Amino acid sequence: MSTSEKTFLPNALTTNPSISRRTFISTATGTLVAAAGLAACGGSASSNDLNSTSGTITIWDRSGDLFQVFDATKESFNKKYPNIKVKHVAVDVDAKLPSTLATGVNVPDGAFYEDNNLPVLAAKYYDITDWIKPYTKDIVPFKLRVNTYNGRIVGIPWDLDPGLLYYREDMLQQAGVDPQSIETYDDLLTAAHNIQDKFGPKVKPIHLEQDPGLTQLWVEMFANQQGVSMVNEQGKLQLNSQPYLNIMNFLKRIRDENLGTRAVYYSPGDIAAIEADQVAFYPWAIWAVYGPELLFKKSKGKWRAMPLPAWTKGGTRAAVMGGSSFIIPKKAKNPHLAWLYYEHLVFSPEGYRAVYGPNKIYPGGLNTSMPSYLPALKEPLFKNPAGLGDQDLWQVATGTVNNIPGNFTYATWYNQAVTYFGTNVQRMLDGQMTPQQVLDKSTSDIQTKLIARS
Template sequence: MPTSPIGRRGFLKGTLGAGALALAGCAPGGGTAAPGRLTAPSATASAVKGEITVWNRSGDLFKVFDAAIAKFRRAYPQVTVNHRQVDIDAKLASTLISGTDVPDGSFWDDAKIGGQAEHLYDLTDLIAPYRDRTSPYKISVNTVNGKIYGVPWDLDPGLLWYREDILQDAGVDIAGIATYDDLLTASRTIKEKNPSSRPIHLDKNPFLSQLWLEMLANQQGTSLADASGKLRLDSAEYRRIFDWIRRATGDGLVTHAPYLEAADVRTLDSGQQVFVPWAIWWSFAPQNLLKATKGRWRAAPLPAWTPGGARSGVMGGSSFVIPAKAKNPELAWLLYEFLCFKDEGIRAVYGPGDVYPGGLSTSIPSYTPALDPARPLFEPIEALGGQDLWKVATEAAATIPAAAPIPWWWAQSVDHLGNNVQRLIEGKMSPDDVISDSAAKIQRNLIDRG
């Protein structure tokens, strides 16, 4: 992935593969199932041989996966893996449609997978042994019409990032922020202490603000569309979020800034911003960007929308896909099985390494056996004052509700909903306006035309 803070997380329908897996004494698995449904080879690791090309984004995570793939090669010594750095957002969808130079596998944002399901292998049978031990959220967003099309990789739980020193100075106890109403109360207390503060970060990017909105909806067990693709924006859950935004902005409690650009970093370091309700991948900021306040930031579970409600939701996330025209899809499955479901592979990705000496701490695995509190994958983080982020993140992740599949039109809906969320933050639209205008345009321009 690119090392820029936005790019790191990604800005964020088929025929069978023509090739066959070369196995010693074993027939290929893909041709034995129903069309488009992939099955695994039965040969032992030492007998499997062949060559695959897999795509990944450039940057730090490419290096992390490259090191993990080296361990896969040792487990499957006769498999050659060509690991390529590619602008996936620009190239993958068109490549799947054209069927030319298709990779055997690729990293991809969860929000993009549903729209290309007809060009991907059905992985339902392969995921089956791991399904009950994988985050229900990740299974649900990779499922289209009852079939699983992505190998679930990361889980991106939402957390409440906060300046511990400012809370202490204002006499605010983070343990007392149990609901979003409590967050407003705490922010008012901080603002009374420092009138120039605007404690709560709300993002100025329409895509990211819609991704953030879906995190808050996921907390409440809902999402923009249900499992059948029916729009459910006009609901008590979304209205609750929009009303909270209106109250926060109306009380002058919001800094409206673009994610980790210069103005955002400056106001985070100055103490103007105190609370950032965001995904775990915000941990990149105190570790790499916030020089003046390094060591003063901490993470807590998100507040709940109602007393006793879920304390986290998912914001973003990625999985691995295997194109239906891949030459050696079974080999690609073996690689992704290793990286996502095998202890050695998971630790190769998340554990300490050359790129992240303390381990990869911008997400956690979606495979729940890897979330053992006694076997943390990354170390306490100095930039968070030595806080054990692993403990906070895994406990929050355990509360995340399941979701519905992400509809094919989700990214396009940002032109309507994401932009209207910005207008709400700016005081140019009411919650009712956002719901009615966004729902009408998404239904007319995307769903009905789909």
């Protein structure tokens, strides 16, 4: 990751529109694009196309380290398709793509896009259902679901961001806490109390997110773990439900029992608290490994990762937090050529090894996300991170994949809901609302101000 990106926060859901998850972790710069002309074939491109396809595709991606990683994949792609030129352009995708698709002027052949943004422009994406059909059985169900609209697949699933519990192994050892004893979120609270008893009240062991946008993303990880999302597949609100009440009660207990270090993810204050040994647990996406790897100094190598605790004993310990995909606009000039590139990038060993394996940009490989294509998970693609004491992060993360609930839907108004839901969760953490009031108020606001007006 470039030094210019280290001060930013992840996800386009934050209250600051210039802050995005991918800007921060550089973890998914979708590059290459488009797809179309194969519709008559009813499937993905075959080997017969190798010498008969030619043209130029324009692929939009964000600038940064991953732009260079994806750019380097063109060499292996052109060994297969020597007559397809990839014009790789660095743009602010979030800012430029919506207006470009709306006007239909200078539309790229493909672009990277955050999963939470996908539904807003879904009607303007190329239907790739037939092309991707040979691969669908091997794509993580969660990722296939968020790229499906009106029963058709309109996006190419790329990265998978499993939720994990990062913890300070040395602090747990000194407090006599066995990580294996943390099977549920109740167990996590008990472990946090034990650590606080050992190290004193200044230690508030569990990270408690303070940014409204990241809070909403975080809560959705906990919701996905319980098999729900803010809306169901029919678009009906599900906020006022037991799974979300479980989450609110858990967060409020962290606050009320003085167990939470409340800070914005990897902000200066958050890092300072971590380096002062005040934080021992960080339930977050895999991309939080960036902290132990590149941000933390004093505690580097002392962190470890494990599956999330379960909401009920024996329940699933797997979930997703964030993610991104690739889209091919309907008005792309060469959609079928862009599909060939994405097919190479996402579904071929040469493609996903080039992205996730050791390279000039990431000598140890890209470890802040994982492929969502199951065959790519059969071999470790990145090295054990030194920030986790050379722990086998690949094994820990892939061990959760088969248990990730696939029943998840992003609403078209997801980002706008931060003003209501994400903000109300913060009000609860300020002591201004109860868990039930958060759900009641957020449901009412979203229903009247977002759904009814859409």
